[in-house]
Amino acid sequence: MPLIKAAKKSLRSDAKKAVFNLRKKRALKSAEKEIKDLILRKKRPEAEKVLPNLYRAIDKARKRGVIKKNTASRKKSRLVRAIKKI
Numbered sequence: 001m002p003l004i005k006a007a008k009k010s011l012r013s014d015a016k017k018a019v020f021n022l023r024k025k026r027a028l029k030s031a032e033k034e035i036k037d038l039i040l041r042k043k044r045p046e047a048e049k050v051l052p053n054l055y056r057a058i059d060k061a062r063k064r065g066v067i068k069k070n071t072a073s074r075k076k077s078r079l080v081r082a083i084k085k086i
Helices: 005-040 044-064 069-085
Strands: none
């Protein structure tokens, strides 16, 4: 347990940030999982409809710092390429 006042505040702040980051990470993973499932079942129109939700989740995770810029770009690129292969 921290003794210094600033360290206590930092601990509280970090706990709050962890909740937000976890929420963004879960949203990202669930969106990815949903679109990958549609790709496996070869449902291109449905996958294209869900794509904006995935982009939104990726962009929010990137903005928050949950994932890095290049990781976000890579995820978008690979999933769009997979959809186009169907």
